[in-house]
Structure formats: structure tokens, C-alpha cells
Amino acid sequence: MYVGVDEAGKGPVLGPMVTAAVRAEPAILPDDVDDSKRVAPERREAIAAELRERDDVAVAIATVEPEAIDAPDTDMNTLTVRGQARAVRGAIEPGDRVVADAGDTSEERFARRLAAFVREGVGGDASGRALDVAARHGADEDDPVVGAASIVAKVARDARMAEIDADYPTYGGVGSGYPGDSTTRTFLREYVADHGDVPDCARRSWSTCTDVLAAAEQSGLDDF
Structure with a gap:
């Protein structure tokens, strides 16, 4: 079993960035899971709802609000990796590996930092062993579990934007x-x-x- 993680809303000027982690076996996911940008909005919502309802799938979300994004002592790469780590900690089980959509120009650096921040939050890591983390550019396109995470993140971000609009x-x-x-x-x-x-x-x-x-x-x- 492994955890896929991705974020939505890194570049907007309004609203939060949302990170999502999904823990699932790839074979049980819908066949049309993909990078959220390549899935129609109605289908994204249906997939996200299905994932949340399944007992054999774990979903966790973390948000990074505008106030945190504006803080002078941080940067978007750090906020992205920390947000992903918070989401991972909400879904990971002992022995799991993690696959992330890299939010840094260096995949290796992003994976290293993500592993460190996940361990920081679970007191070593969930299994007591070295945490197995891989990060790739385009993982949301070629890994179904990361694609599922990208869909969950996008749907959650869109829901927040609807709330903001109503304000x-x-x-x-x-x-x-x-x-x-x-x-x-x-x-x-x-x-x-x-x-x-x-x-x-x-x-x-x-x-x-x-x-x-x-x-x-x-x-x-x-x-x-």
C-alpha cells in the first residue's frame, strides 16, 4: 500500500492552497483517475466523493491559508512540502511508502524534505523505519494514486472558492x-x-x- 500526495492552488492570488493525500491500492481506483486538470469538473467531484466513501481508501486534506502564504519568513516550496507532509500524516499507515508530485525543481530535494517533515510530525515515522518517499514531476499524470490525490485537492480547493465567492x-x-x-x-x-x-x-x-x-x-x- 502507498500514499499519493499532491496540491491544488499553488499559484492563485485568492484562496488557500490545498494539499491532499490518498492511501489506496491503484487497482481499486476508477479507471479514469488522472491529473485533475484532465478530468471534467463533474467527474472530479464524483471521483472525490467515491474515494471518501470507500472503506479501503484513506483521504486526508491540509490547507495553507493566505495569511501563511504571505508570511515573510517562508516560501512557496517550503509551504508546499509542509502542506503535503501534513496531508500524508493524516493518511499514512506503518510500512507505507509515499509518492508525491514534486513541488520543487529538484525532485530529490523535494522528496528528501517531504520525508523529513513527515517524520517530524509522527515522531520518527509511522513504521519506525526510514520513510520511503519518491517525488516526480508529472506524478499526477502517470501515477493513479497521485492522480487521485490531485483530484481530491482540486475538488476541496474549488469548494473553498465557492465559499469565498458566497462571502x-x-x-x-x-x-x-x-x-x-x-x-x-x-x-x-x-x-x-x-x-x-x-x-x-x-x-x-x-x-x-x-x-x-x-x-x-x-x-x-x-x-x-
Whole structure:
């Protein structure tokens, strides 16, 4: 048995990053499990629900909120590996190995750090032996258990974005939260125009927020 782990929402300007771990035998997973980006939204939700309902599958989720992402004493690579480690600790059993979608340019470094952070959280590791961790770029595409984790993470992230959207009913939606989404950028501009600052759901350290705040300040100076 092994645990696959992946994250969703590393790059958006709104909302949390969500990491998910799935413990399962590959043979019992749906045949169409894949990288979440290659699975239709409705099917992603159905797969995630099925995985959560099965007694022979373990699912664990960890979130990294905007406040943590904005902290000056960290970086996204560290937040990603720590988030994945938290999710793994919620699913791992003694003797399991771990396969991760690498969140670093160096697969070896990511695997090494992930193993260290998992051991840190379980007092050595779940089995008392050296933890077997592999990390690969594209593991969510070629490993079904990592693909399942990517789907669970994406569905959980989408659910959080729906909650965030509901928190701002007077605006025309918050969009996907990604900087390239025109709905997201419009929401940020309108919110800043109304409140003079970005909303709590925003990663204020992202350049998108910096640009929106700077544009609003310049507009105010021009009006003056």
C-alpha cells in the first residue's frame, strides 16, 4: 500500500492552497483517475466523493491559508512540502511508502524534505523505519494514486472558492482566483476601490495585489 500526495492552488492570488493525500491500492481506483486538470469538473467531484466513501481508501486534506502564504519568513516550496507532509500524516499507515508530485525543481530535494517533515510530525515515522518517499514531476499524470490525490485537492480547493465567492455577494463573483482570470482581477479592483485594501481571502504578497493597490492609489492621486 502507498500514499499519493499532491496540491491544488499553488499559484492563485485568492484562496488557500490545498494539499491532499490518498492511501489506496491503484487497482481499486476508477479507471479514469488522472491529473485533475484532465478530468471534467463533474467527474472530479464524483471521483472525490467515491474515494471518501470507500472503506479501503484513506483521504486526508491540509490547507495553507493566505495569511501563511504571505508570511515573510517562508516560501512557496517550503509551504508546499509542509502542506503535503501534513496531508500524508493524516493518511499514512506503518510500512507505507509515499509518492508525491514534486513541488520543487529538484525532485530529490523535494522528496528528501517531504520525508523529513513527515517524520517530524509522527515522531520518527509511522513504521519506525526510514520513510520511503519518491517525488516526480508529472506524478499526477502517470501515477493513479497521485492522480487521485490531485483530484481530491482540486475538488476541496474549488469548494473553498465557492465559499469565498458566497462571502462577497455584492460583487460579480470572485472567479477562479488565478491572476489571469478577468473576473478575479475585476473583483480585486472593485473591492479595493470600495475598501482601500485587498480582501482577507487575497494573498497580498502576490504581485497582482500589489498592482491593484498601486493602481488604486494612482487613481486617487489623479482625482486629487
